[in-house]
Amino acid sequence: MxxxxxxxxxxxxxxxxxxxxxxxxxxxxxxxxxxxxxxxxxxxxxxxxxxxxxxxxxxxxxxxxxxxxxxxxxxxxxxxxxxxxxxxxxxxVPATKGRVVVGCAEREWHALAAMVVGTSLRTRGWQVTFLGAATPAERLYSYLQQMAPDAVAVSTSVAGGLPSTRRAIEAATTAGIPVLAGGAAFGPDALRARALGATAWAPTLPEGLDLVEELPATVEPVEPLPVAVVSEQRGLDADHHRLVELVARHWKPAGLAPADDIVADTDLTLVARDCIEQPLRCLQGALLTGDGRLVSEVADWTAAVLRARSVPPSAVVDLRGELVAALGEYPLARRLVEDRWPGTAPA
Incomplete structure (x- = not known):
């Protein structure tokens, strides 16, 4: 949020x-x-x-x-x-209300935002159980069975955490517990949160504090997502390391350290790796939410971080080409890159 x-x-x-x-x-x-x-x-x-x-x-x-x-x-x-x-x-502050479980889904390591949410809920008199970063859905479900809270608040800061957020929402709603979703990964509106099955979406923290009060007592399990979409997302997830290495072998932005450099942990080297990892993770979120804006957003982010490090704009277009080539077995993801990643160098 x-x-x-x-x-x-x-x-x-x-x-x-x-x-x-x-x-x-x-x-x-x-x-x-x-x-x-x-x-x-x-x-x-x-x-x-x-x-x-x-x-x-x-x-x-x-x-x-x-x-x-x-x-x-x-x-x-x-x-x-x-x-x-x-x-x-x-x-x-005296606890005068029910219990909210607050945390981050698996692979979401940015715990600060969730900690801020939990602390803010405490100011309103809620009892808060803070699970921290990267909580697997299975463990979340076990916690919910033990604690039977009134609500779950899930914070997701990066788009790569959206697939695991979906699993967290499935775990909570299977237990009948409503889910409030928030964080930068959800973008400017409720589309992504709604697509993943969240009960409510909070654009800001103060609004989230009000929305918790309005959540229903119980909810039905979320509807399953389309089989083709889920199948391709899971394939991308299982194949992630291979795809990253494949793109990294061919995409070499100017200034990158040689592959055999044993101290190749310069900022640009780390950034270049991120510029491969993040789009591939974002594609999974875009598939599950049906929101192609995620691809445009990660393309803009990639352009910004490379530009700040004096990498030529053509590198962003080159990366698009390598992603398209690597995604041959994943037609839905490949089409998202073709349609949403700019094919010309940013100004």
Whole structure:
């Protein structure tokens, strides 16, 4: 779920928090949050107006080539510590409502957004069980059988997590439990969440907090997805490593380290790998949701990260060609690339 209103007087707090992130100083970042809470800033406003926008800026710095992956991970760890500082305070709020299980589906490792959601629900009096990142659907189903919560909230930040989100939704609704879905992977509207069978979709965190109150007590299991679509998605998933290696053998953007370079872990090398991995994962999400915009979005993302690292625009078109060639056994996915990935170099 993204964050929207409320706005308050957190501008100075955000500046101080971002400075702590830039410095890699966990103690300072937690101190900024603790001081803001001591000064009367609402926990929800600190989550929505300080921690979340700062985290969004972290991702943008990596995309723009200003930060390495290591810097991004360090800053994210600091944001997790700051969110835990807020969580410690809101645990003092009396639990007056039912229980919500909050987590990320399998292969979704971005736990911060889900932690923010769980902490925010606690401010509203909900009992919250936070499962963290990458929870397999089978384990989720077991938890739900044991705890019988009122709702499940699933956070999905990257499109590659959409297939496992579908499995989480299947697990929850099979147990009769409604699912609130949110996160950047769902895009600007409810189409993807609806296609995957979520009971409700939250475009922003404050809206999500309201929607939880409106969820039905029980739901029916989700309808099965089309057999051809599911079959091809599962094939892509099982064949993912081979497809990545196949594309990597032929797609060589300028500046990439040689394959025999034992220290070929430069930023560009890692980014190039991501630029193969992410489209192939996105295709699985696009198949299950029927939303071809996912392919256009990942093409734009690929162009942006390569441009920030001075890779010629033609590399994006070349990657399209290699993806089309590699997907010969997957006609639905191949057609999505042909139809949705630009065939000319971005301006």
């Amino acid at each position: 993204s964050t929207g209103p409320p706005r308050s007087d957190n501008v100075a707090v955000l500046d101080d928090f971002e400075y702590a992130l830039l410095s890699g100083n966990t103690s300072a970042a937690v101190g900024v949050v603790d001081s803001a809470l001591d000064d009367g800033h609402a926990p929800l406003s600190v989550l929505c107006e300080v921690i979340t926008p700062a985290q969004r800026a972290i991702g943008q710095r990596w995309q723009d080539g200003q930060w390495s992956v290591a810097q991004e991970h360090i800053a994210t760890g600091i944001s997790l510590a700051a969110t835990e500082a807020v969580a410690r305070r809101v645990r003092e």
